[in-house]
Amino acid sequence: MTMAATSHDTPVETAERPTRKQPDRTFWLLAPGALWMLLFLVAPILMMVYVSFWTQTTFKIEPTLTLKSWVTFFTSDTYLGALWTTVRIWLIVLVSTLLVGYPAALFVGLFVKNKTLSTALLVLCVIPFWTSFLIRVLAWRPMLGKEGAINMILMKIGVITQPIEVLLFSELSVIIGMTQIYCVFMVGPIAFMLGRIDPSVIEAAQDLGAGFWRIFRTIILPLSMPGVVVGAIFVSVMVLGEFATSAALSGRKVNLLGNIIVTQVGSLKWAFAAVAGVVLTILMGAVVAALLRVVDLRKEL
Amino acid sequence: MSAVLQLKNVHKAFAGVPALAGIDASLANDTYVSLLGPSGSGKTTLLRVIAGFEQPDSGEILFSSRRIDGVPPHERGIGFVFQNFALFPHLSVAENIAFGLTNRAVDPVTDAKVVAGRVRDIIGLVGLSGLEDRATTQISGGQKQRVALARTLVTEPSMVLLDEPLGALDANLRMRMRGELRTIRERCGVTFLHVTGSETEALAMGDTVLVLDAGRIAQSTDADTLYSRPASADVARFLNCYNIFPGAVSGDAFASPVGALALGGVKQTSGNPAYAIRYDRVAIRPTDAATADDEVRIEASFVASEYSGAAINSFFTLDDGRVFEVETHLSHAAPATYEEKGRYALVWKREDALVFV
Amino acid sequence: MNASGIKFGLGVYTALFIVFLYGPLVVLAILSFQTGPEGGPQFPIIEWSTYWYKHLFGLTPPSRIAPLPIDQALFRSLALAVMTMIVSTVLGVTAAQAFRKKFRGSGVIFYLIVLGMMVPGVLVGLGMALVANTLGIDRHWWGTAFVLHVVYTFPFAFLVMLAIFNRFDPSVEEAAWSLGVPPARTFRKITFPLIFPGVLSAMLFAFTLSYDEFSRTLFASGRDLTLPLAIYGTFSVEVHPNVFAFGVLTTLFSFALLGTYAVLMGLSVRRAKRMAIQEEA
Secondary structure, eight states, rough: OOOOOOOOSSOOOOOOOEEEEEHHHHHHHHHHHHHIIIIEEEEEEEEHHHHEEEOOOSOOOEEEEEEEHHHHHHHHHHHHHHHHHHHHHHHHHHHHHHHHHHHHHHIIIIIIHHHHHHHHHHHHHHGGGSSOOOHHHHHHHHHHHHHSSSHHHHHHSSSSSOOOGGSSHHHHHHHHHHHHTHHHHHHOOOOOHHSOOOHHHHHHHHTTTTOOOHIIIIIIHHHHHHHHHHHHHHHHHHTTTTTTTHHHHHHOOOOHHHHHHHHHTTOOHHHHHHHHHHHHHHHHHHHHHHHHHHSHHHHHH | OOOEEEEEEEEEETTTEEEEEEEEEEEEETTTEEEEOTTTTTTTHHHHHHSSSSSSSSSEEEEEEETTTSSSGGGTTTEEEEETTTOOOOSHHHHHHHHHHHHSSOOOOOOOOHHHHHHHHHHHHHTOOOOOOOOOGOOHHHHHHHHHHHHHHOOOOOOEEESTTTTTHHHHHHHHHHHHHHHHHHTOOOEEEESSHHHHHHHHHHEEEEEETTTTEEEEHHHHHHHOOOHHHHHHHHHHOOEHHHHHHHEEEEEEEETEOOOEEEOOSSSSOOOEGGGGGGOOOOOOOOOOOTTTEEEEEEEEEEEEEEEEEEEETTTTSOOEEEEEEHHHHHHHOOTTOOOEEEEEGGGHHHHEO | OOHHHHHHHHHHHHHHHHHHHHHHHHHHHTTTTTTTTTTTTTSSOOOOOOHHHHHTOOOOOOOOOOOOOOOHHHHHHHHHHHHHHHHHHHHHHHHHTTTOOOOOOHHHHHHHHHHHHHOHHHHHHHHHHHHHHHHHHOOOIIIIIIHHHHHHHHHHHHHHHHHHTTTTOOOHHHHHTTOOOOOHHHHIIIIHHHHHHHHHHHHHHHHHHHHOOHHHHHHSSSTTTOOOHHHHHHHSSSOOHHHHHHHHHHHHHHHHHHHHHHHHHHHHHHHHHHHHHHHHH
């Protein structure tokens, strides 16, 4: 027989449901981190925007708001030139890291079947990243100079008779250096996405008679796009914020926005540096937003 | 007997989909209660709501007459045995068992000798002697099961929830553990709420069986009653031992797809109208055999027989294509052989049928 | 489609690619064995010697080439890296723990944290210098630079811990709660030991990032330089092979760190495998 569902004998507490403490816990766990970021990341950036509107005298700045620094920036050839150089170098390095890194990612992510081997190769590519950034920049000097390694080797095997001068202290050296330093960020995400392609899809295409280029264009490339976009975002963020590589390898010839900021701060022209900073921020924001539109990352990842 | 757990109109939905749609139940003290429900019926959700890992959307939960909905799980005093055991992988067997005793907020046992003593006792009770210092990866599935049990029993809860505790064990072990679980529970004197999707397990283990169907308790009774008197056609279906015909009552017969079936059995009001006859209440006779007045007769074609130890399950196809199953216990008669596709009469007593209106 | 031909071609390309990645470092290493003090930072190698290594440690007779200012800077970089490692790991673990449950505004907070690794060092360094100037605070490596290092490394620690928690089976925590153990103690005695490999990787990550970080530190460290800043200072001046020798040593140091990390991870992975086996049984 069914059980009686009541127990009238024991009085039952009909008190309010006990309140939960869970929401508080989440708040307190997040508070320190969020506060840290607000104070030491958001506030400095906002400050930079604010200061870009301050009045700049020769050695001091005053909180009087003015657009003078902005006008100077956009009417001066040097600074507009720096902006243009930044955009130009960013595009060139982005394309070159993609072109240089993609085939390697293709090999490691798609053609190497052994998982251990492909992981080992990726680790091999990543190890240089773990060494000091400055040392890696520096290491290009003895490579590219007139008496550097490349010239020596090329002369020894007789390809050239005179050392190639333009290798060092030029825009080319900056591009070569940046490509080498940042292409790892392309290889990683692309290899990852390629590794996720189901090999049977490619086999099916081969069985249907598709040639390599066809398969590449219609299957491999589209499926690797999220990796390309992620890599592009990494590379873009780093290249746009660059100044050390251009300083070390171009001998002051190449002026990126980053370099402008550094030199302006050096001369204590804070408001002006702030203007360059805000321009750089807007440029970066636009680039990242545009890249995120290429592929709906949330869906693909 | 006082109720150790009471659920009143408990609701819980996930992203708009209801998992518990108004649970009302009462569990007595010192009993073995099994909860039967097919997958997707919400049985794990119910267990997690009782334990406090999920909060119900509405309703009341009373444990030992105290309202506990909203109380965090570590303050409820209800034990939980997980389906995957959830043993602490970085602690030994003895350390796993002692963990609750030494680390609980209320009344932790600080005297190492007392802890050792109680751990020793419970290890003896569940049958793990000699394995105290083993790592959790060095013991078998059945032993892990016992560690999970011992770990919670040593803290002397008033109720233990078991989420498909025998699901991860092989068939042999499962049989053995059934008896052991009952023995252990009796020795400890606490209520076990044992959730399972297997009807044989639920019937075998529970003093009381709760049947969960679409987020509601469809029936709550003892095993015998459930087996003979399922409260609805749906519950009968879960029991996997009833042939069920849809249709409607018309006059003094039940109009089913295979013709009118005379009434005379128990009539129950519940859900959709149906006519049910248990597998083992049906006799197989040649088509020309006589039928008594109090019997119901239909014809079917034989398909195959399945031998399952003490019984034979024979399958027939009815004229409308349905399958009809008959269970014959071998203690009653020698097994007969039936001709494949041969026509036979399936006969049962009117009063043995269950009619739902 | 000539699959094996393409595979071979790509394989050769990848080998060249790796040469491209390591080339400069190898050249650097070779040149660090240049003889000194006359030998310059270019080929040919006049004579192989360990002169510049000795020069680093001040073991050579004084010459016109000033030794690298590394003593104090090295200490500051290490101390700063340790401080950053501790703070950003704590923040990363607590934030990731918070993200285990859904809550309103989680998207905003997520991007706020991740922003820290996206914003270039020059910008945030500049902003911090401006803030310090306006508020009249002095810039020090242990103050203004330290907070920026944490801003940079905290998101990395956070993402590592998010990944670890994603794979973490919460039933062991629920088991502890059902035994009457309160959440704080459960975290200390159950959760933390099991996520420790992740915590270790987060710590190592943060240490390495901070140790090598310099664009943020450039404007924010005040007078006393960290190691990368000291190195950067030598860029504009003539470069001598002593910097190369330093580069080799610092690279070896990074490799040693990585090696330690790999060993520790190997030990922890073995423990994780044991956990996985438990779930399968």
